[in-house]
Amino acid sequence: MARKVKKTIYTVSIDNYAPEVTKLTFPFIKAYAHKIGADFHVINERKFPDLPGRYEKFQIYELGKLHENDWNIYLDSDALVHPDMLDMTTYLPKDVVMHNGKDIIGNRYREDIYTMRDGRHISSCNWFTIASDWCLDIWHPLDDMTPEEAYANIFPTAGETIQGVKSPDLIDDYVMSRNIARYGLKFTTAVEILRERCGYETNFMMHHLYAISAAEKVVRLTDCLKGWGLTG
Helix, strand or coil: CCCCCCEEEEEECCCCCCHHHHHHHHHHHHHHHHHHCCEEEEECCCCCCCCCHHHHHHHHHHHHHHCCCCEEEEECCCCEECCCCCCHHHHCCCCEEEECCEEEHHHCECCCHHHHHHCCCEEECCCEEEEEHHHHHHHCCCCCCCHHHHHCCECCCHHHHHCCCCHHHHHHHHHHHHHHHHCCCEEEEHHHHHHHHHCCCCCCCEECCCCCCHHHHHHHHHHHHHHHCCCC
16 A cells, blocks of 8 residues: 655744734644645744744754655745645645745845856745655755854845845745755746646735734735635
8 A cells, every 4th residue: 555645734833923813824724734634733842042933944854854744835824725725745746846936036135156056046935835855955954154144145125124024034035045046956836836737827825925013914814814705
């Protein structure tokens, strides 16, 4: 009998992050995990206490091995998943990593020898990430520079700055962008897969906003659920 494919969905909730937000999002993430046959694991303990809480997602580098996952899926705890969302692991070869979308690295980060050598200039939008056991290096913790050196390479966009985003707030995107280049990881996006293989113009089955307050997120999440017809 063939071994069952092992999947885990991870999210981060340090210091009981915004329970008014996760009250809305966690039931849908758990339902998605059940739908695709994945475990659900909340990272709620600090392993990197000197870095922002969002950096704790880099625990997946070791957790993925510990849990013996074939597929490791990360979702921000403020992300909303529609019940009709597809199992994206069925569209991914094991040697390819995936985000929902991507940006251009030069908008936010000073490039280095890895991103220049790689030449794709991929800037990570890591709120939704999938990688197999072959590609856990996407979550490889920073090991060749100090956090302060990393912060010096991060430049929030004008819009992010207006919203109060600081360099440390983008440390996870920066390190993952660099890891994609440093380890030569093959890369795609959910948006591309859904458009090219499923005929959807966008990924309308997921909702995520950042750089706004928890109170505003509750309003926007509730509006999204109303738009999806899923209130009540």
